[in-house]
Amino acid sequence: MDFSFTEEQDMLRILARDFLAKECPKAKVREMAKDERGYDPQMWHSMAELGWMGLIFPEEYGGMGASFMDLVILIEEMGRNILPSPFFSTIALCALPLLEYGSSEQKIKFLPRIAKGEAIWTFALAESSGRYKASEVKLRAVLEGTNYVLQGYKLFVTDAHVADYILVVGRTGESERPEDGITLFMVDARGPNVEMEAIPTIGGDRQFKVSFDRVAVPKDNILGKIGNGWDIVDFILQRAAVLKCAEMSGACQAVLDMTSSYAKERIQFDRPIGSFQAIQHKLADMVIDVEAVQYLLYQAAWGISIGSPLPWQISAAKAKANEAYQRICIEAIAAHGAIGYTMDHDIGLYYRRVRAAEFAAGDTDLHREVIATGLGL
Amino acid sequence: MDFRLGEKELALKEEIRKFAEAELPPDLMRNTLIDGEYRDFEFEISMSRKLAQRGWLVMSWPEKYGGRGTSLWEQTIYEMEIAYWGIPGAWMGISGTQWVGPCLMMFGIEEQRKKYLPLIASGEKDGIWCTCYSEPNAGSDFANIQTRAVKDGDDYIINGQKVWTSAAHRARWCWLAARTAPNVAKKHQGISIFIVDMKSPGVTVNPILNYYGRHHFNEVFFDNVRVPASNLVGEENKGWYYLMQSLAFERRSIAPTTYGSLKRILEELAKYAGQTEYEGQPLSQNPVIRTKLADLAIDLEVLKMFAFQLAWRISQGQIPVYESSRNKIMGDEVMRRGAITGAEILGIYSQVDPDSEWAKLNGTIQGAYLGFPGQAIAAGTAEIEKSIIAQFRLGLPKSY
Numbered sequence: 015m016d017f018s019f020t021e022e023q024d025m026l027r028i029l030a031r032d033f034l035a036k037e038c039p040k041a042k043v044r045e046m047a048k049d050e051r052g053y054d055p056q057m058w059h060s061m062a063e064l065g066w067m068g069l070i071f072p073e074e075y076g077g078m079g080a081s082f083m084d085l086v087i088l089i090e091e092m093g094r095n096i097l098p099s100p101f102f103s104t105i106a107l108c109a110l111p112l113l114e115y116g117s118s119e120q121k122i123k124f125l126p127r128i129a130k131g132e133a134i135w136t137f138a139l140a141e142s143s144g145r146y147k148a149s150e151v152k153l154r155a156v157l158e159g160t161n162y163v164l165q166g167y168k169l170f171v172t173d174a175h176v177a178d179y180i181l182v183v184g185r186t187g188e189s190e191r192p193e194d195g196i197t198l199f200m201v202d203a204r205g206p207n208v209e210m211e212a213i214p215t216i217g218g219d220r221q222f223k224v225s226f227d228r229v230a231v232p233k234d235n236i237l238g239k240i241g242n243g244w245d246i247v248d249f250i251l252q253r254a255a256v257l258k259c260a261e262m263s264g265a266c267q268a269v270l271d272m273t274s275s276y277a278k279e280r281i282q283f284d285r286p287i288g289s290f291q292a293i294q295h296k297l298a299d300m301v302i303d304v305e306a307v308q309y310l311l312y313q314a315a316w317g318i319s320i321g322s323p324l325p326w327q328i329s330a331a332k333a334k335a336n337e338a339y340q341r342i343c344i345e346a347i348a349a350h351g352a353i354g355y356t357m358d359h360d361i362g363l364y365y366r367r368v369r370a371a372e373f374a375a376g377d378t379d380l381h382r383e384v385i386a387t388g389l390g391l
Numbered sequence: 392m393d394f395r396l397g398e399k400e401l402a403l404k405e406e407i408r409k410f411a412e413a414e415l416p417p418d419l420m421r422n423t424l425i426d427g428e429y430r431d432f433e434f435e436i437s438m439s440r441k442l443a444q445r446g447w448l449v450m451s452w453p454e455k456y457g458g459r460g461t462s463l464w465e466q467t468i469y470e471m472e473i474a475y476w477g478i479p480g481a482w483m484g485i486s487g488t489q490w491v492g493p494c495l496m497m498f499g500i501e502e503q504r505k506k507y508l509p510l511i512a513s514g515e516k517d518g519i520w521c522t523c524y525s526e527p528n529a530g531s532d533f534a535n536i537q538t539r540a541v542k543d544g545d546d547y548i549i550n551g552q553k554v555w556t557s558a559a560h561r562a563r564w565c566w567l568a569a570r571t572a573p574n575v576a577k578k579h580q581g582i583s584i585f586i587v588d589m590k591s592p593g594v595t596v597n598p599i600l601n602y603y604g605r606h607h608f609n610e611v612f613f614d615n616v617r618v619p620a621s622n623l624v625g626e627e628n629k630g631w632y633y634l635m636q637s638l639a640f641e642r643r644s645i646a647p648t649t650y651g652s653l654k655r656i657l658e659e660l661a662k663y664a665g666q667t668e669y670e671g672q673p674l675s676q677n678p679v680i681r682t683k684l685a686d687l688a689i690d691l692e693v694l695k696m697f698a699f700q701l702a703w704r705i706s707q708g709q710i711p712v713y714e715s716s717r718n719k720i721m722g723d724e725v726m727r728r729g730a731i732t733g734a735e736i737l738g739i740y741s742q743v744d745p746d747s748e749w750a751k752l753n754g755t756i757q758g759a760y761l762g763f764p765g766q767a768i769a770a771g772t773a774e775i776e777k778s779i780i781a782q783f784r785l786g787l788p789k790s791y
Contacts, residue, residue, distance in 0.1 A: 015464065016393040017703040083392060274785045289788040291774070294781035301780050302717055309696035310689075316392050330692045333685070382685035389661045389688055391675040
């Protein structure tokens with residue numbers, strides 16, 4: 015066993031941390047929460063120049079050929095800084111399945127543009143129940159001539175308003191197993207009959223209801239095989255669970271660091287509050303949570319990096335991150351006192367993002383169910 | 392990063408499984424958890440001998456002291472599997488293999504190593520140790536020990552009282568922390584480590600029963616006990632440093648052993664839930680039970696990663712500071728969760744005496760339930776461990 019990162023990985027982390035510290039201070043995060051687009055195209059362009067979008071694409075698609083673990087490191091740093099950007103929607107939710115399931119024509123057509131930062135993508139799965147179950151996919155796709163015609167709507171689609179393409183999960187057939195008859199479509203987000211309505215969230219990120227009213231999608235824009243799309247959804251949810259976990263891991267570390275520093279500076283009863291055991295023990299619990307998330311995350315990411323994803327370990331990591339991120343934020347606010355409850359303080363920025371992070375790629379119940387089944391229950 | 396176990400570790404795991412299936416009666420597990428050791432000492436020592444014959448008992452020690460010089464990875468797997476199967480007799484009185492031996496290798500003189508290490512490695516009764524640290528007024532405030540060792544010619548004369556001494560009633564030797572310099576600026580100065588023959592005149596061992604009436608620990612009195620000066624370990628008055636190292640060895644093995652026992656409990660509970668019907672369906676289909684067992688499994692996975700991460704740090708030649716405390720807290724948490732979840736799954740049967748024929752799962756869950764509050768205190772309370780993390784991981788001021 016080896017718990018160390020390579021020198022290149024350490025370099026990548028430092029580079030990302032420095033870039034984000036400079037380009038994405040908390041003032042920027044606050045500004046973007048009010049911005050109509052919700053991200054800074056200038057920064058997006060710089061990120062592409064650094065090779066971040068194509069980090070794990072092969073060179074033939076304009077990428078750097080890095081590993082999944084490298085992507086985890088990068089996203090941990092993004093999470094630490096709460097980078098507002100459609101990076102997760104584009105890369106974690108769409109580019110990875112394109113890379114795995116796309117035809118060579120599709121890959122050549124779409125991936126280099128993503129790598130250059132010229133295309134934004136997002137993924138549309140959830141419907142009215144908000145659950146990631148095949149039985150909940152009602153959006154219909156019916157073959158008419160050479161096109162499939164989509165009818166229905168999707169909820170909680172992130173960054174849809176700035177997306178060029180939406181990867182839409184639709185139903186092309188009915189059968190006993192709800193997983194059968196699911197197909198993934200790459201839909202032009204700016205095409206006719208695609209309508210968006212913002213769903214305001216407490217996290218300040220951009221999420222939408224996207225309606226498809228007889229939207230025609232050419233057969234060429236099907237990802238993978240017709241009717242077998244749920245395998246791709248599983249693939250996406252597994253990778254996205256690990257990458258969201260990376261984002262949460264970075265956020266947890268940032269909140270711990272912030273709270274530990276505050277405990278050393280804040281004087282009450284003539285001494286730093288960090289000298290009181292009530293505060294120390296809260297912080298010690300936070301350390302344990304932070305490291306629990308880190309090591310479960312690295313184990314899950316390693317499995318994917320060597321081409322042997324470990325579904326059980328992935329679910330353990332995401333379930334733990336869901337629980338830990340929330341607990342760390344709440345304890346951190348308590349340790350800060352009233353200042354932690356204000357708009358001006360950064361802790362709230364992290365706390366407000368807890369709910370979105372939990373539901374991204376599966377809430378705790380969904381992942382517990384994977385684990386329970388793995389235990390033979 | 393790489394989280395694969397090596398071929399040697401995988402093979403060892405398999406060998407221990409075969410060993411356990413061949414050598415153990417099927418209902419053994421409950422005894423370890425409830426007592427911290429086995430009531431049947433003769434059976435325990437017969438297992439120690441067998442572990443020694445297999446070359447497992449002190450596998451990570453160098454060959455010249457009876458070991459095989461295996462890696463810490465193999466040692467970690469060994470500890471996990473011993474605990475998983477509930478194999479008794481593996482630690483030679485808890486401290487023999489786990490910290491007395493390793494400390495003697497680091498701080499002892501060759502004469503001491505040659506005399507004591509092969510005894511531990513033999514798996515015989517003469518290799519069993521107890522550790523005398525705590526005193527009535529030195530619990531968490533360990534440096535406050537008052538037991539005195541006074542130089543008298545070629546001997547030291549020891550006077551004082553120790554308490555919560557595990558296995559003292561079975562031990563041939565004692566690893567003793569005593570005060571050699573009473574007037575020092577700081578309490579942790581002036582402490583030394585001695586090896587004491589438990590058969591020496593003036594040593595008295597009295598049992599202390601735990602709240603379930605089991606005998607695991609003791610109080611030990613030293614009344615003018617004469618110990619040859621050659622039994623001093625390392626330098627006089629440097630004992631605190633050796634103690635910190637011994638505690639690091641002790642705390643390192645807590646995560647692997649807790650992981651092993653609780654993994655077994657989790658598996659037994661999952662099996663039980665599958666076989667027990669309630670309202671026309673197996674308990675395993677009940678969403679509350681599924682949630683609780685899944686949460687236990689997640690924390691157990693964390694404990695496993697913590698155990699391996701600590702082993703990795705040591706294998707890199709680094710000296711872990713707060714990680715052992717982190718692992719101790721996580722281990723306690725997993726034990727508590729396992730015991731309580733187990734009790735909830737057994738329902739009304741969780742109150743049955745573990746020795747009774749009415750007991751489910753051989754009384755394992757009652758053992759864990761009765762045992763975990765005590766285990767959580769041994770080797771450092773959660774409060775002390777959390778203060779260590781705050782101080783050494785986060786750089787907060789010392790708070791005690």
